[in-house]
Amino acid sequence: MNRFVALLASEDPTITHHWLLPETAEIVYGGLASVIVIGALVKFAGPSIKKSFNARTEKIQKELDDAAGAKVTAESDAKNIRAALGDIAGERARMLADADTQATAVLTEGRVRITAEVAELEAKAEADLNSARGRSSDELRAEISLLASIATPAVVQATLNDQTKNELIESFISSVGAGR
Amino acid sequence: MSTVKIEAYATALFEIAQADGTLALVEDELFRVARAFESNEQLRNTLSDSTIPADRRQQVAEQLLGAKASNTTTQLVSLVVGSGQARDLPAIVDSLVKRASSEKQQEVAEVRSAVALSDDQKTRLTAALTKVTGKPVNLKVVIDPSVLGGLVAVVGDEVIDDTVRTRLDQLKTRI
Numbered sequence: 001m002n003r004f005v006a007l008l009a010s011e012d013p014t015i016t017h018h019w020l021l022p023e024t025a026e027i028v029y030g031g032l033a034s035v036i037v038i039g040a041l042v043k044f045a046g047p048s049i050k051k052s053f054n055a056r057t058e059k060i061q062k063e064l065d066d067a068a069g070a071k072v073t074a075e076s077d078a079k080n081i082r083a084a085l086g087d088i089a090g091e092r093a094r095m096l097a098d099a100d101t102q103a104t105a106v107l108t109e110g111r112v113r114i115t116a117e118v119a120e121l122e123a124k125a126e127a128d129l130n131s132a133r134g135r136s137s138d139e140l141r142a143e144i145s146l147l148a149s150i151a152t153p154a155v156v157q158a159t160l161n162d163q164t165k166n167e168l169i170e171s172f173i174s175s176v177g178a179g180r
Numbered sequence: 181m182s183t184v185k186i187e188a189y190a191t192a193l194f195e196i197a198q199a200d201g202t203l204a205l206v207e208d209e210l211f212r213v214a215r216a217f218e219s220n221e222q223l224r225n226t227l228s229d230s231t232i233p234a235d236r237r238q239q240v241a242e243q244l245l246g247a248k249a250s251n252t253t254t255q256l257v258s259l260v261v262g263s264g265q266a267r268d269l270p271a272i273v274d275s276l277v278k279r280a281s282s283e284k285q286q287e288v289a290e291v292r293s294a295v296a297l298s299d300d301q302k303t304r305l306t307a308a309l310t311k312v313t314g315k316p317v318n319l320k321v322v323i324d325p326s327v328l329g330g331l332v333a334v335v336g337d338e339v340i341d342d343t344v345r346t347r348l349d350q351l352k353t354r355i
Contacts, residue, residue: 145355153328153348160329160344165295168330172342173301176333177308 186268190275193256197276200252207280208320209253213245214273215322217266227266238262281318289317289335292324292343309333312340 017023022030197206217224223244227237238258245254260269281288289309291297297305302319309317313335329344 145352148355149352152351156344156348157328160294162295165329168342168344169293169295169297169301172331172340173305173308175342176312176340177304179312 185265186271186275189260189265189268189272190279193260193272194276194279196256197252202250202252203280205250206253206256207277209249210256210273211277211320212322213249213253213257214270215324218270219324224267227261227269230264234262234264237266277318277320284316284318286316286318287313287335288320289313289333290320290322291331291333292322292327293331294323294325294327294329294344296323297321305331305333309335309340313338 021027193206193210194203197203200206217227226232227241229237238261241257241261242254245257249257257269260266260272265272277288289306291305302321306317306319309319317335327343327345328348330342330347332339332341332343332346334340
């Protein structure tokens, strides 16, 4: 003990024999200590570390597999979506074409119907006009007939004097005598 | 009145007139009386009214015909009126005229005119009707103002109408 203390006391701890390398004893002791620590680590912590690495590897692999599966699914979905998009575009085009066809048909039918209705209305208006014209004509004719039937006998009677009556009798006799 | 009764009266009147020797005159006068009777509703009603005593009706008839017809005609009309057959006087007279015409082989020609015909016109008309019908006619003229002018002759079933009234009716129909 005394010697150890004396040894420690004889050395200045602030002064080393080399500016880089430690003391030999420190290397030896340090080396041994490192071997012991490393060995302990390998012996006691190694399996758990290895297990942890394996689990991590499996997890990563699983994630990679899941990602690959997700990628396949995504590609399939993308394909389906693209197909659906294609169908939608086709359906849209078909519907637009149908709508155009129906619109054209409705327009054509409407034109035909309106043309027919206009023609019918024109014909009806023409018939009404003719009917009204005929009615007016008939009414006028009836009015003239009535006035004529009233006026004519009066006019004839006023102009029938005895001489005229005698001439009519002579005309009758001549006509009958001539064998009519 | 039945046809038989009308014929009986016509025969009686015919024989009386014939016996009297005035058949032509009586026939003509009776014909005119019958037409006047037809056209005058008041006269027809008066002479046919059974509520008026027969002698009163006869008196009316005799007063009406007294100055315008021969005595025989007046007596014959009075006879018919007094027996209550005045309403059938036209039919009796027509039958008498037809019988008288048949006796003379003639057809009755009833002519309606608005004015009276002169004797010359009657003669020429008779000749004309005889010519057109092919048989002698017994002309009977009826004064009918409703024809307005011209003449209408009815001989049997044949009608020759050239009156102003008919022409006016035709004109009215055409109008």
